[in-house]
Amino acid sequence: GLLKLVEALEPIADVYVAAPMVQHSAKSQSITFRHEVDTDERLLPGAKAAWAVHGTPTDCVKIGISKMKEAGIEFDHVLSGVNLGYNTGLAVYYSGTVAAAREGELNGIRSIALSVGSHEASKFEFILSKLPDLMDLADKAPKGFFLNVNAPDISASDKIEKQLINLIFLANGNGEAVIHQHCRRHSKLSCRFGRKHNRIVIARKHFIENFQS
Numbered sequence: 001g002l003l004k005l006v007e008a009l010e011p012i013a014d015v016y017v018a019a020p021m022v023q024h025s026a027k028s029q030s031i032t033f034r035h036e037v038d039t040d041e042r043l044l045p046g047a048k049a050a051w052a053v054h055g056t057p058t059d060c061v062k063i064g065i066s067k068m069k070e071a072g073i074e075f076d077h078v079l080s081g082v083n084l085g086y087n088t089g090l091a092v093y094y095s096g097t098v099a100a101a102r103e104g105e106l107n108g109i110r111s112i113a114l115s116v117g118s119h120e121a122s123k124f125e126f127i128l129s130k131l132p133d134l135m136d137l138a139d140k141a142p143k144g145f146f147l148n149v150n151a152p153d154i155s156a157s158d159k160i161e162k163q164l165i166n167l168i169f170l171a172n173g174n175g176e177a178v179i180h181q182h183c184r185r186h187s188k189l190s191c192r193f194g195r196k197h198n199r200i201v202i203a204r205k206h207f208i209e210n211f212q213s
Contacts, residue, residue: 001082001124003044005114008128009079010046016073017050018064020057020096027056029099039063057096061103077135078104081114082128084121086150098148105146110138112147121153129156 002019009015021040037055044050051067053060061078068075080100087095097113104111112134114127127149138147 001084001114001116001121004124004128005079005082006044006046008124008131012132013077015047016064016068016075017044017047018053018060018067019050020060021052021054024056024096026094027058027096027099028094029058029102030056031058031062032056037063039067057100058103061100061107065104065107065109075104075109077138078107078109078111079114079131080104080112082121082124083113083115084119085115086117087113087115087148088150092148101146101148105144108143110135110141110146112138112149115148115150116153117150118153123153123155125156126154126158127151 002017006015006017018039032055037053037059039051039053042050042052049067051063053063055063057080061080064078065075078101080097083095083097087098092098095113097115101111101113116124116127130149130151134147134149141147
């Protein structure tokens with residue numbers, strides 16, 4: 001999933017990668033603090049720079065931001081994934097993929113977690129084809145929100161019978177409000193955000209749904 005993500009991003013962005021050395025499923029937003037986190041610089045096609053991190057997904061975000069800040073580079077987006085298997089429901093509290101995006105947003109960077117609904121995924125094409133729209137959507141979200149995007153593992157040209165679900169979380173000291181946003185078949189990813197009386201408004205094409213936060 002990571003290699004496919006880098007490949008898809010390379011034509012539209014300068015890509016820097018910090019990823020765990022080993023699998024870290026269900027690590028949530030845990031960090032390493034009893035010892036220094038080591039990093040190994042790697043060559044990764046499509047990336048300007050890449051590090052294998054001896055730590056958790058959240059460690060990776062912290063280290064990536066820190067290394068680039070030292071080099072005078074500030075990120076526009078943090079993207080986490082592509083995870084194998086949906087991160088929905090209670091899984092979002094345990095997911096290292098979602099936690100990495102949450103950490104990015106807590107550092108003031110527009111962030112997106114990406115997952116496909118198969119533990120043996122091989123295509124990734126549909127979700128990756130939506131990256132420009134998803135990055136634009138993240139840019140339009142109110143401060144403190146990040147995207148958790150789940151999609152089937154299908155080709156970009158396949159018809160979607162089931163809805164793509166984006167979960168948007170409010171990341172602040174008051175807890176997290178979950179907003180379900182349904183992307184219907186063939187609809188373009190686009191949203192308008194606004195706040196009024198603690199209400200979030202999400203608009204898509206010809207329909208508007210209000211969710212009480």
